[in-house]
Amino acid sequence: MASLRPKILANLLRGSAAVAIVALILSPPLLAVNLGSAAILALAWIIPIAASWRLSNIGRSRAAAVVFVASAWLTLAVPAVLSPARLHGGSMVATLLVALLVLPTFWAAITGLLSLAAFGGAVALDAIGYSLPVIFPSSNGLEIFGAVLLSALVLIAVGLNFRDICPAIRIEFSEFLAHWVSNESGAKPSFCQRESQAAKSERRYRSLFESAMDCIIVIDRNGQIVDLNHRVSVTLGYVREELLGKPLAYVLDAQLMSRMYPRPADILTEHRTVRGEQELRAKDGTIRFAEFVASPLPDGNVLAIVRDITERKRAADAIKALNEALERRIAERTAELQEANQELQSFSHTVAHDLRAPLRCIAGFTTILRAEHGAALAGEPLLYLERINRNALRMQNMIDDLLRFAENVRGTLETTTVDMRSIVDAVLEDHLVQWGNRAKFEIGDLPQASGDPGLIREVWCNLVGNALKYSSKVAQPHIRIGGTTKGEMAEFWITDNGVGFDMAYADKLFAAFQRLHPANEFEGSGIGLATVERIVHRHGGKLRAYGQEGEGATFVFSLPAATHTDEVIS
Amino acid sequence: MKNGIKKVLVVDDDSDDTELTMAALRETCKDANATAISSGVEAFAYLESCAGSLHYGDALPDLILLDVSLPMLSGLNVLRKIKQHVQLRTIPVVMLTNSKNARDVEDSYRSGVNAYVLKSNDYSKYVQAIENICRFWLCLNEPLPAWIQQDNPGNRPC
Numbered sequence: 001m002a003s004l005r006p007k008i009l010a011n012l013l014r015g016s017a018a019v020a021i022v023a024l025i026l027s028p029p030l031l032a033v034n035l036g037s038a039a040i041l042a043l044a045w046i047i048p049i050a051a052s053w054r055l056s057n058i059g060r061s062r063a064a065a066v067v068f069v070a071s072a073w074l075t076l077a078v079p080a081v082l083s084p085a086r087l088h089g090g091s092m093v094a095t096l097l098v099a100l101l102v103l104p105t106f107w108a109a110i111t112g113l114l115s116l117a118a119f120g121g122a123v124a125l126d127a128i129g130y131s132l133p134v135i136f137p138s139s140n141g142l143e144i145f146g147a148v149l150l151s152a153l154v155l156i157a158v159g160l161n162f163r164d165i166c167p168a169i170r171i172e173f174s175e176f177l178a179h180w181v182s183n184e185s186g187a188k189p190s191f192c193q194r195e196s197q198a199a200k201s202e203r204r205y206r207s208l209f210e211s212a213m214d215c216i217i218v219i220d221r222n223g224q225i226v227d228l229n230h231r232v233s234v235t236l237g238y239v240r241e242e243l244l245g246k247p248l249a250y251v252l253d254a255q256l257m258s259r260m261y262p263r264p265a266d267i268l269t270e271h272r273t274v275r276g277e278q279e280l281r282a283k284d285g286t287i288r289f290a291e292f293v294a295s296p297l298p299d300g301n302v303l304a305i306v307r308d309i310t311e312r313k314r315a316a317d318a319i320k321a322l323n324e325a326l327e328r329r330i331a332e333r334t335a336e337l338q339e340a341n342q343e344l345q346s347f348s349h350t351v352a353h354d355l356r357a358p359l360r361c362i363a364g365f366t367t368i369l370r371a372e373h374g375a376a377l378a379g380e381p382l383l384y385l386e387r388i389n390r391n392a393l394r395m396q397n398m399i400d401d402l403l404r405f406a407e408n409v410r411g412t413l414e415t416t417t418v419d420m421r422s423i424v425d426a427v428l429e430d431h432l433v434q435w436g437n438r439a440k441f442e443i444g445d446l447p448q449a450s451g452d453p454g455l456i457r458e459v460w461c462n463l464v465g466n467a468l469k470y471s472s473k474v475a476q477p478h479i480r481i482g483g484t485t486k487g488e489m490a491e492f493w494i495t496d497n498g499v500g501f502d503m504a505y506a507d508k509l510f511a512a513f514q515r516l517h518p519a520n521e522f523e524g525s526g527i528g529l530a531t532v533e534r535i536v537h538r539h540g541g542k543l544r545a546y547g548q549e550g551e552g553a554t555f556v557f558s559l560p561a562a563t564h565t566d567e568v569i570s
Numbered sequence: 571m572k573n574g575i576k577k578v579l580v581v582d583d584d585s586d587d588t589e590l591t592m593a594a595l596r597e598t599c600k601d602a603n604a605t606a607i608s609s610g611v612e613a614f615a616y617l618e619s620c621a622g623s624l625h626y627g628d629a630l631p632d633l634i635l636l637d638v639s640l641p642m643l644s645g646l647n648v649l650r651k652i653k654q655h656v657q658l659r660t661i662p663v664v665m666l667t668n669s670k671n672a673r674d675v676e677d678s679y680r681s682g683v684n685a686y687v688l689k690s691n692d693y694s695k696y697v698q699a700i701e702n703i704c705r706f707w708l709c710l711n712e713p714l715p716a717w718i719q720q721d722n723p724g725n726r727p728c
Contacts, residue, residue, distance in 0.1 A: 356691050357668055361586040364693035368593050396691055 215290070215306040218297065223248045223264050226301055235308045237283035251280050264294075264302040271296055280306070289313045348406050356399055362392040398513075401527040405512065409534040413452045417562040420446035420492065423453065424481060427460040435468055435477065444482030448562035449490040455535045456559070462528040463494045463555055469522055470553065471498030489541065490561040495554040500547040509545050532557070576708045579631040580606045581613040581648065582666075583640050587689070591635065591666070591700065598701035599708065605631070610643030614651050621657040631661060633707045638667040638674050646677050653682040660714045662707045 209216055209229050215236075218227035225243050233240055236251055243250065248264075267274055273295040280288045294304040366389045370382065377385065421443075428441055449456070464479070471477035474497055483492040501509070501516045508514045510533040515526040529543075536543045536557045547553035578595060582588045588606045595604045607613040613636075620629040634652070638645040645665065652658045662684040667674070670688060678686055687703060690696045 354668065357584065357587065357689075360689065360691045360693065360696065361590060363691070364590045364593075364696065365586075367693045368590075 212305075215308065217248070217304045217306060218301050219248050219264050219304060220301050221265050221268055225250075232306075235282070235288060235306075236280060242283075251282075252278070267294055267302050268296050268300065277309075278306075348403060356396060359392050359396050359399075363389055363396075366392070398527070401531075402512075405527050405531045405534070408455060408458055408531050409538065413455070413538060415450055415452055415539075418449050418451050418453050418456050418559075420449055420456075420483060420490075423457050424460055424464075427457065427464050430461075431464060431468055439468065439471070439477040439479060442478070442480040444480070446481070446483045446492065447485045447490045449492075449559040450562050451539045451559050455538075459532050459535050459557065462532045463557075466528055466555075467494055467496035467498065467553075469498075469524065470500075470517075471496045472522075474498060485561050486558075488561055489558040491556060491558045493554055493556040495552060497552040500549050500551045500553045501545075502549050503547060506545050506547070510543065575601055575603045576633070576704075577629075577631040578602050578604045578704070578708075579613065579617070579634045580604055580666075581608075581610065581634065581640065581645065582606070582637040583608050584637070587637075590693070590696065594697045594700035595704065597697060599704040602704060602708065610640040610645060610648040614643065614648055617652065617658055617661075618655075621655070630658070632713065633704070634661055634663045635666045635703070636663055638665055638669045638678070646674070646681060649678060649683055650681045662711065662713075664703055664707065666703075 209227075212229055212231060215232040216227075216229045217225060217232060220226050225246050225248060228240060228243055230240075232238070232243065236243075238251075273293060275291070275293050277289065277291050280290050282288055288308050289310045290306045291309050292304050292306045294302055297303045366385050369377070370385055370389075374382065424443060424446060428443075431439075464481075467479050468477060471479070478497045480495045481493070483490060485491075499517070505516050508516065510529050512530040513526045514530075515522075515524070529545075532555075533543045536559065539559050541558035541560070543555065543557040545553060545555050576599070578599075580588055580591050580595075582591065585608065588608065592604055592606060595602055605616075607616055617631075617634075620631070623629050636645045636648060640648070643651075645667070649663055649665070652661065652663060659682070663682075664685040664687055665674075665678050665683050666687050666689060668689050669675075675686055684707070685703070687699055690699055
């Protein structure tokens with residue numbers, strides 16, 4: 001065995017050289033990238049290599065092997081671990097910990113494996129009696145030293161670049177390191193870090209690109225599709241390969257082409273981001289509505305993010321159609337209502353004029369009859385004529401009242417601030433001539449109200465007229481008027497000392513043509529209070545009546561209180 | 571202003587109203603000779619025949635009291651025909667009607683009516699209105715001289 005040792009060692013070195021040459025041929029770029037650091041490490045290796053060579057020459061092969069292997073993984077592991085640990089900004093202690101414990105183990109395994117392979121190769125070659133004479137024809141010291149140096153260089157290169165050979169391992173290793181070493185970021189990036197970040201961002205980009213819920217299409221300057229994500233296939237029904245390299249027009253309807261604006265070249269030239277809507281044609285021919293954002297990419301392509309809004313558009317269209325239908329229906333209904341209103345107006349026009357014409361004849365002919373044949377009709381016939389005449393007049397008044405009632409409950413309210421006091425004064429003035437001597441009027445505070453002055457005047461006319469009418473039988477009619485503000489409403493009342501009414505029939509008071517007193521006792525068509533009720537109600541107020549037979553009556557109504565900003569109109 | 575009897579044409583489809591108008595005319599204008607016609611078509615035919623027989627005397631009415639709402643040819647259309655007629659258009663036409671309709675009033679004025687009077691429901695006021703109309707149009711107002719009226723407008727002296 002002892003005679004075998006130098007031979008084995010020589011073959012081990014030769015085997016290592018062979019591996020190194022193969023690796024050199026296989027990874028020239030990797031070597032080139034890290035040649036600088038490899039050269040430095042190789043120099044650092046000269047001493048242990050020379051030591052192990054010296055040890056083997058004096059026969060201490062075991063010591064030589066130990067020195068060789070230990071120096072191999074230490075020189076590989078320390079720089080390998082230091083650079084990534086440093087770049088992740090780890091503390092010195094943690095870095096050293098990883099460098100001394102974790103990485104040596106990792107690199108020992110790799111370098112050990114390589115050495116084992118070389119050793120195994122050497123043993124195998126030795127066993128078949130082959131000693132690589134072509135590469136190293138003689139075993140002089142210089143050649144062996146050269147082989148050791150070369151294999152060291154290769155090991156360093158391979159070791160340093162191992163992380164570059166397999167990106168997955170590299171990233172995981174890098175993350176593993178980051179997990180162990182780093183608590184903070186922001187350190188100046190080194191070459192390794194840049195590499196690792198680029199790879200990371202590439203992977204992140206891919207994963208974002210593919211899992212995005214929007215279609216992402218990359219097109220070049222001429223509109224050719226360069227890249228697309230999975231969503232495009234889902235939306236348009238094409239397989240990825242069907243669209244790659246096709247012009248963008250492929251997914252646009254021919255008719256829609258002219259509407260495609262702006263062109264990719266424009267986006268690139270003007271370097272701007274464009275938003276818009278576009279109809280796309282799916283593989284099955286259906287049109288999909290899409291909104292897009294197109295922006296230039298630094299690599300001279302255009303990135304288009306396209307969102308399928310077909311469903312949204314359909315829903316919006318449905319809502320729009322529904323709204324239109326509703327509006328049409330409202331317009332129809334409004335037209336119908338307007339027509340009905342028109343009919344009502346022509347109806348009251350008919351009532352006003354055609355219905356009154358016969359009354360004119362009745363009154364007219366009775367007048368003529370009395371004037372021309374009065375002498376012949378003396379006595380009862382003349383009295384009957386009077387009755388006919390009186391009733392014709394009464395009916396005429398009723399029609400007039402009814403018309404006024406219809407006018408009061410129709411039409412628009414022209415609301416403003418109303419000075420109640422001046423309205424009441426004006427209304428009372430009309431009655432003073434007739435009642436001034438007999439009746440006593442007492443007017444208290446009257447707050448301002450908000451309402452239609454014309455209609456409110458009508459309310460007071462009716463109420464004052466009523467109060468006077470139903471107190472006409474007492475010796476001295478006493479009318480009291482007052483008001484107060486209750487929150488948002490102003491309340492007004494008018495009290496008389498007239499015949500009053502039975503509260504049991506109070507609900508009949510406000511119905512048109514309903515009367516609580518016989519017509520021959522008190523004149524009137526019975527429409528006055530109905531008018532008052534309608535007007536007050538239209539203003540959002542309420543009308544109430546209190547009374548007792550023979551004790552007079554009180555009417556209370558409310559109106560919205562005046563807002564102070566309004567201009568006062570009396 | 572001519573002396574003697576004035577001719578008044580009353581056009582109203584309501585016979586009661588016509589009778590009232592006639593009674594009012596009898597009462598207020600003793601020297602008025604009123605003729606009543608109950609349809610627009612007949613009224614215009616009558617007026618045209620009057621115009622045709624001008625040479626035989628002063629057959630044209632001095633005043634026309636016209637109701638707006640007439641069956642077939644409405645009062646407004648009668649008015650338009652009168653005002654477009656070469657010989658008839660100088661006759662004063664007073665609308666005597668129940669219609670307070672603003673449209674009727676406007677159309678009447680645009681068609682050249684001479685006055686628009688509402689029939690009062692109060693008979694005494696009605697009589698008063700008729701009296702005023704007659705006093706103004708038959709007595710106060712100076713009509714177009716008869717010889718011009720009878721002339722063909724083309725031969726009118728300058």
